[in-house]
Amino acid sequence: MDIESLDVNSAASCLEALGSPTRLEIYRLLVQAGPGGTVVGELQTRLGIPASTLSHHLSRLVRVGLIGQERRSRNLICRASYERMNGLIAYLSDQCCEGLGTAACTTSGAA
Numbered sequence: 001m002d003i004e005s006l007d008v009n010s011a012a013s014c015l016e017a018l019g020s021p022t023r024l025e026i027y028r029l030l031v032q033a034g035p036g037g038t039v040v041g042e043l044q045t046r047l048g049i050p051a052s053t054l055s056h057h058l059s060r061l062v063r064v065g066l067i068g069q070e071r072r073s074r075n076l077i078c079r080a081s082y083e084r085m086n087g088l089i090a091y092l093s094d095q096c097c098e099g100l101g102t103a104a105c106t107t108s109g110a111a
């Protein structure tokens with residue numbers, strides 16, 4: 001699978017959308033749900049938020065391409081866009097450790 005290439009503005013828009021605790025939780029639930037996604041009603045139940053609030057947050061995530069939606073009969077299925085997520089991660093980690101030395105990339109936090 002090719003990783004989607006993001007520019008600085010697209011990456012910033014994705015990060016801004018994920019900057020809301022509610023949207024971040026929605027996104028995490030959708031990533032955990034896997035490629036099959038989940039119905040909006042299940043998200044609402046899990047989060048305990050009003051439908052209008054959930055709709056607002058989902059709209060923002062759709063707008064930046066982090067999630068997709070599909071109508072299936074009476075259900076609206078939401079899915080995380082793994083391609084977009086991987087593109088964002090790739091953007092953030094592009095050229096990792098170049099110019100700062102390898103000590104900056106340790107996972108232990110020690111320099």
